[in-house]
Amino acid sequence: MAEKNKITVPDELKSTVAVTDIQEVFDGNLIEKAYNWGRRNSVWPMFFGLACCAIEMISTAASRFDLSRFGMEVMRPSPRQSDLLIISGTVTKKMLPAIVRLYNQMPEPKYVIAMGACASGGGPFKEGYNVIAGIDKYLPVDVYVPGCPPTPQALLFGLMKLQEKIDNQKISETSWYDKENAGDPIPIPVLGPDIMDPKDFDKIRKQAKG
Ligand code: SF4
Known part of the structure; x- marks a missing residue:
């Protein structure tokens, strides 16, 4: 009898139609x-570029590679409206505090992609006096995309890897729904003698006067 009432979904609709019952809704998550599914198909990257890799990121969003196929075409110019930060280029010591500040301003759930050799490990400027050897020393990175620069196809592959990660996340295990363990903002790093904290300007002026 159960077999007789079984609803068969045609192959071409299987990716968009789910036939279920109330028990499976709860037991089968x-x-x-x-x-x-909704989150992975509506990731909003921040419209934020750092160096040469940003040109490839912009190309990825344009018509030839077409990010809208992944639901990600809505690049936002504000961290408050973004849930993906693509670190697309060289991270200098001077820029790092601004990047961490932007990350802290993004709402949870949020993700970070290190795009290219510079963002992942310093790239050709590794050990340079003014360059960070990888953004993962300061921010949690979800996906690394290798290359100098990575092609738009490589970035798209990285975005698909991020979608896989989102697919496997469980609401019960994620920190952003857990009030107790939601985590504090990441401290803003102040690096090197040439980077000054604006709060210290008065002190610095006094010291400069001797
Ligand atoms: S990885 Fe290469 S292309 Fe990308 S920002 Fe660094 S130097 Fe430029």
Whole structure:
């Protein structure tokens, strides 16, 4: 009898139609799957470029490579409206405090992609006096995209890897729904003698006067 009433979904609709019952909704984590499906197909990257890699990121968003196929075409110019920070280029010591500040301003759940050799480990400028040897020393990185610069196809592959990560996230295990363990903002780093904290300007002026 059960076999007789079984609903068969045609192959071409299987990716968009789910036939289920109320038991499976709760036992099979269907709510979580639907939630993750919505998140993975509507990631909003921040419109934020750092160096040469940013040109490839912009190309990825243009018509030839077409980020909208992944639901990611809505690049936002504000961290408050973004859930993905693509570190697309060389991270200098001077820029790092601004990047961490932007990351802290993004709402959870949020993700970081290190795009290219510079963002992942310093690239050709590694050990340079003014360059950070990888953004992962300061921010949690979800996906690394190798290359100098990575091609738009490589960045798209990285974005698909991020989608896989989102697919496997469980609401019950993520820190952003856990009030107790939501985590504090990342401290703003102040690096090198040439970087000054604006709060210290008065002190610095006094010292400069001798
Ligand atoms: S990885 Fe290469 S292309 Fe990308 S920012 Fe560094 S030097 Fe430029």
